[in-house]
Amino acid sequence: MIGKCEVLYHYTTLDTFANIIKSKKFRLCDITKSNDPLEGVYMIQALEDAYHKLYHDNKINKEEHLMINRAFFRFSEMIASQGRNRDFYGAASFCIQSHELLMLRSYANNGKGVALGVPILTLETLAKNAPHLEFKKIEYLSDKEIGEKASGFWMTKVSTWKKQYSNLDDEMLSEFVKEIEEFYRKSYFIKNKVNEDEQEYRLIFRCNDLFEICLPGVDRYVPKNIDFIQSDNDLKAYYEITVGDGDDAPFHFCNIVIGPKCNATEEEINVFLRRHGIKDVSVFKNSWTQMR
Secondary structure (H helix, E strand, O other), X not given: OOOOOOEEEEEEOHHHHHHHHHHOEEEEEEHHHOOOOOOOOHHHHHHHHHHHHHHHOOXXXXXXXXXXXXXXXXXXXXXXXXXXXXXXXXXXXXXXXXXXXXXXXXXXXXXXXXXXXXXXXXXXXXXXXXXXXXXXXXXXXXXXXXXXXHHHHHHHHHHHHOOOHHHOOHHHXXXXXXXXXXXXXXXXXXXXXXXXXXXXXXEEEEEOOOOOOOOOOOOOOXXXXXXXXXXXXXXXXXXXXXXXXXXXXXXXXXXXXXOOOOOOOHHHHHHHXXXXXXXXXXXXXXXXXOOO
């Protein structure tokens, strides 16, 4: 088990909660279209800034700088297609209960929504049994620490590859690029230290090359659990997880906390759950009543 806390909470609006229960589907939405515009971007920038700074500070020589630059350029071409990442990362956030008021205000329509309690063991088991799912606690780092992490990655790679950089062929370069991509992938479990109070865990689904350029007439398989929602000017991909009832279901809720400004009563939520075949869920009202 990841920590002492047995239950984590997903904070959401009443509308989204109702859709989850009615459809029996829980969505992991495109993380690059979240409220944080730096998701999927800041670590790329940190990596680029770091190797230039290492060269400027004489920590790496010209040949090493050119080697990194060549690999980083290839990496940048590989992960991006027409201005967005080729790989799809769908994510959902779960938090400990200690900052419940903050989370209800920020992510549950200023306390008008709900918090869905999910056992940690359920999330761990789900990720363990699905090859494209990963579940981890977020690591919170300052800007300085993020820069140091990027610099440390380059220094380790230079030490490993220094004997080959003078004869770095395409095959070896591809291996180097894969290591950069793996480091970048882990950055989806890193956030800036200013958000540390959230104590967030993430469940992430990854689909390789979902948004790669596709030629007309060339058939492309899209996993059946991936679909889209639309707004006035955008489409957002999501990955669906089936919601079941009780401990035997791969994904289920053990309790629901009603926000202090939500008008739905415990009895109404319980009837709504039973109407849609969800039983054995504890429902209670949040006791914190002072929300601005």
